[in-house]
Amino acid sequence: MPTTRLPSAAGCTLEDAGQDWDAIRVPRTIGAAAVAILGSRCGAVVDDPLSNACYFFTPVGTASRWDVTGTRALGDGAALTIPPARRTEGRGPHWRMCPGDDGWITDPQALRAALEDSTRSGQTA
Template identity: 70%
Template sequence: MPSTRLPSAAGCILQDAGQEWDAIRVPRQAGLAAMAILGPRCGAVVEDGGTVLYFFVPRGTASRWALENTKALGTGSSVTIPPARRTEGPGPHWRMCPGDDRLITNADALHAALADAFGPQASKEPAA
């Protein structure tokens, strides 16, 4: 089944996840920290509404993703994709623009970077 691409008046496209890629939705601050940790290993990132970032990961990642405070988007989900030229809001825009080889972020590297960005989890026992 081909990806759904519904254009908006602002030139954004609603595109289905689970076709060419999955996406990981994270709170903005943790996502910015993860981007800094990843550095040049970071793929394309969309910022939407000033509150969340979307990282693009290999298709199939959503089915095995498990990290508190994040949401994996695979088949049955969609992401608003801004036009290539939109790098500022308001509205969805590229926080990290895609390139010929810069769309996908390695899922394991993203998981580790986000775990570092979130810091120790409250559910862990305190150190003695």
């Protein structure tokens, strides 16, 4: 689990990427479709309605190799707002997919394929 940097009054924490995980930021509608495509292969996903984005956690080092159009990789030097474990809905950051016993990580190749499939099949509406 990432090291806490800065807690907020809402229970969220700001965590550094590039230490225990990298993250991939995708538009929310594409992220929702990718979660459905990935199914049980999906790791933890933060949904942030305010920024209209979903964040998938990937192995450290993924950000330096990531090149999927319309997404943004967060690696060393970036940070991400992590909601408390109990928050699975709301206006601010919450878990679309909660971290499970198997961890937070989604395989980058599976994520890339799911993002391509969701965009190609028009599941972004």
